[in-house]
Amino acid sequence: MLTVENLQKTYTSGGKSLEVLRDVSFTVKEGEFVTVVGPSGAGKTTLLRCMAGLLPPTAGTVTLTNSGKVVTSPPKEIACVFQDYSRSLMPWYKVSRNVGLPLDNIIKDKNERRQAVEQALQSVGLDGFGDSYPWQLSGGMQQRVAIARALAYRPEFLIMDEPFASVDAQTRADLEDLILRVRQTAGVTVVLVTHDIDEAVYLADRVVVVSSRPTVVMDVIDVDLPRPRSQVTTKGMPRFGELRTQVATLIMRASAEAAAAQGQTQL
Amino acid sequence: MKRRFRLIRLLPWVTTIAIIAGQEILARAGAIPRVIPPFTDTVAALWRMLPTEVFLTSLGLMLQQFVTSLAIGVLAGVVLGILIGVIRPLNRILRYVLEFLRFTPSVVYIPILLLLMGSRPQLAISLAALGAMWPVLYQTYYGVVGVSQIMKDTGRVFGLSRSQQLRSITIPSVSPFLATGIRIAAAHALVVVVAVQIIAAVPGIGRDIQGYAENGVFPQMYALILVVGIIGLLVNWLLEMVERRQLHWHATYREKQA
Numbered sequence: 001m002l003t004v005e006n007l008q009k010t011y012t013s014g015g016k017s018l019e020v021l022r023d024v025s026f027t028v029k030e031g032e033f034v035t036v037v038g039p040s041g042a043g044k045t046t047l048l049r050c051m052a053g054l055l056p057p058t059a060g061t062v063t064l065t066n067s068g069k070v071v072t073s074p075p076k077e078i079a080c081v082f083q084d085y086s087r088s089l090m091p092w093y094k095v096s097r098n099v100g101l102p103l104d105n106i107i108k109d110k111n112e113r114r115q116a117v118e119q120a121l122q123s124v125g126l127d128g129f130g131d132s133y134p135w136q137l138s139g140g141m142q143q144r145v146a147i148a149r150a151l152a153y154r155p156e157f158l159i160m161d162e163p164f165a166s167v168d169a170q171t172r173a174d175l176e177d178l179i180l181r182v183r184q185t186a187g188v189t190v191v192l193v194t195h196d197i198d199e200a201v202y203l204a205d206r207v208v209v210v211s212s213r214p215t216v217v218m219d220v221i222d223v224d225l226p227r228p229r230s231q232v233t234t235k236g237m238p239r240f241g242e243l244r245t246q247v248a249t250l251i252m253r254a255s256a257e258a259a260a261a262q263g264q265t266q267l
Numbered sequence: 268m269k270r271r272f273r274l275i276r277l278l279p280w281v282t283t284i285a286i287i288a289g290q291e292i293l294a295r296a297g298a299i300p301r302v303i304p305p306f307t308d309t310v311a312a313l314w315r316m317l318p319t320e321v322f323l324t325s326l327g328l329m330l331q332q333f334v335t336s337l338a339i340g341v342l343a344g345v346v347l348g349i350l351i352g353v354i355r356p357l358n359r360i361l362r363y364v365l366e367f368l369r370f371t372p373s374v375v376y377i378p379i380l381l382l383l384m385g386s387r388p389q390l391a392i393s394l395a396a397l398g399a400m401w402p403v404l405y406q407t408y409y410g411v412v413g414v415s416q417i418m419k420d421t422g423r424v425f426g427l428s429r430s431q432q433l434r435s436i437t438i439p440s441v442s443p444f445l446a447t448g449i450r451i452a453a454a455h456a457l458v459v460v461v462a463v464q465i466i467a468a469v470p471g472i473g474r475d476i477q478g479y480a481e482n483g484v485f486p487q488m489y490a491l492i493l494v495v496g497i498i499g500l501l502v503n504w505l506l507e508m509v510e511r512r513q514l515h516w517h518a519t520y521r522e523k524q525a
Contacts, residue, residue, distance in 0.1 A: 054420050073423075080424045087417040092439040092516045101435060102425035133516055153425060 002028040002157055007060035009046050020046045022214035028191055036193045037200035038210035039255045044193045048161045052080050079155035083162040085142040089134040096130030099149045120152035123182050140171035151186050160192040173231050176203060180229060201243045202229060209250045212258035218250050304486045313490035329471035336392045337456045340399025341449055348407025373398040374462055381467050391469045395459035399452035406448030410441030443517050446510045453502050461495055
């Protein structure tokens, strides 16, 4: 399990301070798919960077409950997929090297390592592309390379920051279904941040709805839609509509409150 | 369309030959001063000069000074560029000093260094190394501070060690900047080496150019100028070739395969 407790983050530079996270708490159970959704400008990326140990929080903790380990630097149990694949994949390495680089420290045997890379590429439908460079592939394929790299690392937790925000709608739907499929086979727990309400509901076991800056958790909603999910059937269910309305209402309220707060400070 | 394309590609050659031919005709007709001899006279002088020991010695000295100064300048630039890129306070402290020194042409130190060192190759090497250092230093600095945050995060998330991050993230990220820096540095180094040879009589092609000019032996003088120009071209071409090979992955050199 992964526990986020009273997380706070305030950036200070040159005497000015910006409160991004005010008080964020939620838990992620083993094997769960949790999505974090909020209006644009909420501190979602900040939250993820704190969770992955990339950014020290001002207060509060992120704990890997199994080992009791408090996350202060990136732990080996966590892998990330970032939104901007073009800057997260190394253009100077071929696809197979991109996936295999993190394995250098984990798998000592060269053959075993090559197999792990091939297997990861296969699981995202990219077998045979190991010798290409990332920039020779389409955006969707590049993001699949990033997913393969994260899976090959064999993390317990996969943290994804708006991973499908930079690809077209059809590719996005394909990638959503891909991640639902692979997390099952890889047995990985997923935390995915998005600003897309449909995506948040479609993928999740639970949706954590967060407010605008300074961010607090507004509500955690259980998604009782049957699995396996399907772009056509699931999104056509009345229950899907109810859930997305519930989330949308919360987010609209958050945006309105943020606008009102801004109006007050201007007065 | 195809014929037109070929014509456009030939154009730079046509203009080059036209200029040379025009100069030749005008010089032969006596329309331009005698200090600019016809191009064929310059080439003939070069042809006679090429196998002589005087020329080969000077050429060797110039190349040696050029290569040594470039190597020292690049090394110093890379080390200092990394230092001020990585250690933020150092950049703050040295900022104005570096900015001032950077825009001071290195040849201004000729008089003082000439006193200290005399007209020896070391003089040309030190000044050219100084001139070559600045573009490399700043390119390296911009490269180091410009490594994308996401790329750095990626390295940390996937548990890469410090040296792995340096090898597989920092150095490749900086190398396109460095390549540009080295190309500018090579041009600077050549200019400074030849200039110091001309001004301070340090042995090399530059000193010979000055010698021929003083004695009014113009075809020989232009022959040497031609040599310096050709060396500049060759060096740039060589560096471009290395760059193309090493940075084949970079957006400038990519060839779409799929």
